[in-house]
Amino acid sequence: MDDHSPRDDAETPTERVYETPPTERPITEAEAARAAKLAANEHIKIASGYLRGTLADGLLQHATGAISEDDGQLVKFHGMYLQDDRDLRAERTKKKLDKAYSFMIRLRIAGGVVTPKQWLVLDDIATTYANGTLRATTRQTFQYHGVIKSNLKRTMAAIDAALLDTIAACGDVNRNVMAATNPAQAGAHKAAYQLAKDISDSLLPKTNAWREIWLDGERVVGGEDAAEVEPVYGRTYLPRKFKTVVAVPPSNEVDIFAHDLGFIAILDKKNRVTGWNVTVGGGMGMTHGETDTFPRTADVMCFVEPADALKAAEAVMTVQRDWGNRTNRKNARLKYTIERYGLAAFRAEVEKRVGKKLADPKPFAFTGNGDRYGWVEGEDGRHHLTLYVPSGRIKDIEGGAQFLSGLRRIAEVHEGDFRLTGNQNVIIANVPAARKAEIDALVDEYGLTKGAGALRRNALACVALPTCGLALAESERYLPDLIGELEESLARHGLAEEEITIRSTGCPNGCARPFISEIGLVGRGPERYHLYLGAAFDGSRLSKLYREDVPAAEIRSTLDPLFADYAKGRKTGEHFGDYLIRAGHVARTTNGPDFHDRTGALKPAA
Numbered sequence: 001m002d003d004h005s006p007r008d009d010a011e012t013p014t015e016r017v018y019e020t021p022p023t024e025r026p027i028t029e030a031e032a033a034r035a036a037k038l039a040a041n042e043h044i045k046i047a048s049g050y051l052r053g054t055l056a057d058g059l060l061q062h063a064t065g066a067i068s069e070d071d072g073q074l075v076k077f078h079g080m081y082l083q084d085d086r087d088l089r090a091e092r093t094k095k096k097l098d099k100a101y102s103f104m105i106r107l108r109i110a111g112g113v114v115t116p117k118q119w120l121v122l123d124d125i126a127t128t129y130a131n132g133t134l135r136a137t138t139r140q141t142f143q144y145h146g147v148i149k150s151n152l153k154r155t156m157a158a159i160d161a162a163l164l165d166t167i168a169a170c171g172d173v174n175r176n177v178m179a180a181t182n183p184a185q186a187g188a189h190k191a192a193y194q195l196a197k198d199i200s201d202s203l204l205p206k207t208n209a210w211r212e213i214w215l216d217g218e219r220v221v222g223g224e225d226a227a228e229v230e231p232v233y234g235r236t237y238l239p240r241k242f243k244t245v246v247a248v249p250p251s252n253e254v255d256i257f258a259h260d261l262g263f264i265a266i267l268d269k270k271n272r273v274t275g276w277n278v279t280v281g282g283g284m285g286m287t288h289g290e291t292d293t294f295p296r297t298a299d300v301m302c303f304v305e306p307a308d309a310l311k312a313a314e315a316v317m318t319v320q321r322d323w324g325n326r327t328n329r330k331n332a333r334l335k336y337t338i339e340r341y342g343l344a345a346f347r348a349e350v351e352k353r354v355g356k357k358l359a360d361p362k363p364f365a366f367t368g369n370g371d372r373y374g375w376v377e378g379e380d381g382r383h384h385l386t387l388y389v390p391s392g393r394i395k396d397i398e399g400g401a402q403f404l405s406g407l408r409r410i411a412e413v414h415e416g417d418f419r420l421t422g423n424q425n426v427i428i429a430n431v432p433a434a435r436k437a438e439i440d441a442l443v444d445e446y447g448l449t450k451g452a453g454a455l456r457r458n459a460l461a462c463v464a465l466p467t468c469g470l471a472l473a474e475s476e477r478y479l480p481d482l483i484g485e486l487e488e489s490l491a492r493h494g495l496a497e498e499e500i501t502i503r504s505t506g507c508p509n510g511c512a513r514p515f516i517s518e519i520g521l522v523g524r525g526p527e528r529y530h531l532y533l534g535a536a537f538d539g540s541r542l543s544k545l546y547r548e549d550v551p552a553a554e555i556r557s558t559l560d561p562l563f564a565d566y567a568k569g570r571k572t573g574e575h576f577g578d579y580l581i582r583a584g585h586v587a588r589t590t591n592g593p594d595f596h597d598r599t600g601a602l603k604p605a606a
């Protein structure tokens with residue numbers, strides 16, 4: 001399907017190392033020089049035999065709950081991360097014990113759609129092999145935490161039995177593809193879901209490694225030729241992770257500007273999809289103190305007819321495959337490739353690979369990036385109920401909502417499907433009018449929530465401690481309390497029902513997309529956060545660093561004067577992020593490269 005395999009495209013400004021795969025010939029001097037500069041992960045991929053490494057053997061090593069360092073990188077391509085319980089680290093070190101190792105497992109669920117039957121299996125796995133919770137993520141899928149090494153294969157077999165998998169949920173590949181859930185626009189949602197599924201399937205790695213390692217599948221013999229084994233990815237896959245989403249305006253619930261590749265549905269008057277605007281080069285991750293790393297909102301590059309969408313997706317991904325930086329992983333995402341080569345050159349190369357000139361983008365408008373809670377009726381007369389799930393953690397809360405048990409009971413009677421949203425919430429979708437009362441009764445019985453206060457329902461928190469190895473501060477366990485404090489403050493200023501987006505992450509990797517949230521808290525160290533302000537309500541503009549290293553105990557008092565000022569000075573309908581810029585509290589960020597530029601307005605609040 002791809003005319004531009006990793007080997008025969010020498011005239012592009014590529015950073016590829018091997019012009020042809022060096023399996024059966026000596027490596028040239030030029031190749032050796034290029035290889036010496038490669039990031040360590042590139043060598044791991046090359047030596048892995050298409051993502052196998054020593055994983056199968058490592059699983060048999062019972063003396064440790066961990067796996068080797070190289071396999072730790074490879075296992076990501078299989079949808080897993082080696083982690084340890086950081087709450088127990090200090091105590092175990094004191095006792096000279098190994099870390100409390102376990103694995104996080106992430107599923108691949110294109111568009112976030114699962115059947116009730118699959119839900120029941122996923123629930124079973126959570127209580128049998130994981131820590132008793134299902135975690136809905138910011139990219140419309142589920143994660144398990146706390147699966148120990150000896151249970152990995154059993155867990156994967158159970159996932160496979162539910163006709164699901166974890167292939168390419170993490171790693172340097174096209175990952176889980178998100179799609180607008182937007183149940184009210186039934187036709188457009190169908191088209192968005194179909195495109196997400198088609199992209200997810202067509203850009204899936206083709207190696208048989210996943211089936212071999214986790215399901216004891218047969219090794220396919222003779223499969224060493226990259227053109228046969230991985231016709232699109234080649235031996236070294238992509239320089240870095242690659243994320244794709246499909247949006248349906250007016251909702252930007254998938255946060256299209258935060259992703260490498262996006263498709264925005266262009267609708268006619270009857271809400272039918274006439275084609276897609278293509279966005280490229282969004283991303284959130286950066287490193288504190290390193291200004292050559294930055295978040296960036298995606299550019300709206302062109303418009304494609306429905307028949308060209310899949311080709312365009314593959315072309316964008318393969319240009320990144322060939323042009324992306326393979327020597328420095330901190331500079332390897334598509335956003336940096338586009339900054340380096342320019343959008344015009346990037347678009348020209350995509351057009352070359354699609355085989356035609358592509359039209360300029362068509363007009364579109366987003367109104368926000370949150371979910372609609374409660375019941376909505378779709379154009380097709382089916383009903384859909386969006387439930388608010390705090391930080392996406394589906395569990396039974398002591399003395400509170402019984403999310404795990406309640407959703408399980410609903411799955412037992414529900415005949416439609418479930419949809420995960422990119423805001424970590426769950427939709428009970430496709431309910432006939434006659435069955436609404438039954439679902440409502442279960443929602444009430446288990447204390448499930450159809451909404452929350454304005455700030456809370458517009459909040460996202462990443463996982464962070466205790467499982468995330470990169471967390472510098474708390475997030476999921478901290479944001480709910482902070483929101484309680486801020487709600488009091490907002491209420492005092494008459495802003496209790498004001499829609500303001502707030503997101504927190506335990507580090508600047510940005511897993512809850514904090515840099516496109518009107519209030520963004522980014523972990524700097526234990527109980528300390530950088531405070532970012534001034535993003536657009538619909539997720540289309542980045543924020544700016546407002547205060548560095550704010551102690552958790554001072555966040556409320558830092559924001560309170562800004563709420564007071566907003567309450568007094570805002571125009572009708574003016575969002576908090578826009579107001580802070582107009583009133584001169586923070587400077588506007590144009591896009592990634594000027595994210596760190598703090599010159600301009602920084603007026604202290606009265």
Ligand code: SRM
Pocket residue numbers: 081083104106136137138139140141142143169175176241243255258282283284285286333392461462463464467468469470509510511512513
């Ligand atoms: Fe993420 C790494 C959790 C969405 C940017 N992310 C991680 C790891 C795997 C930590 C690690 O590498 O050891 C976290 C596991 C924590 C845990 O214990 O579960 C983690 N990321 C998550 C999730 C679960 C957050 C959540 O609370 O829901 C999200 C899972 C999404 C999914 O289902 O696939 C999640 N991560 C995101 C997003 C949001 C998005 O894509 O819309 C981003 C920002 C967008 C982007 O990619 O730029 C994001 N995660 C990162 C990065 C920084 C990437 C970069 O370009 O610099 C890392 C670290 C890395 O890749 O080196 C990371």
Ligand code: SF4
Pocket residue numbers: 462463464465468469470471472475505506507508509510511512
């Ligand atoms: Fe972990 Fe940082 Fe992502 Fe939060 S933002 S889950 S702390 S990597």
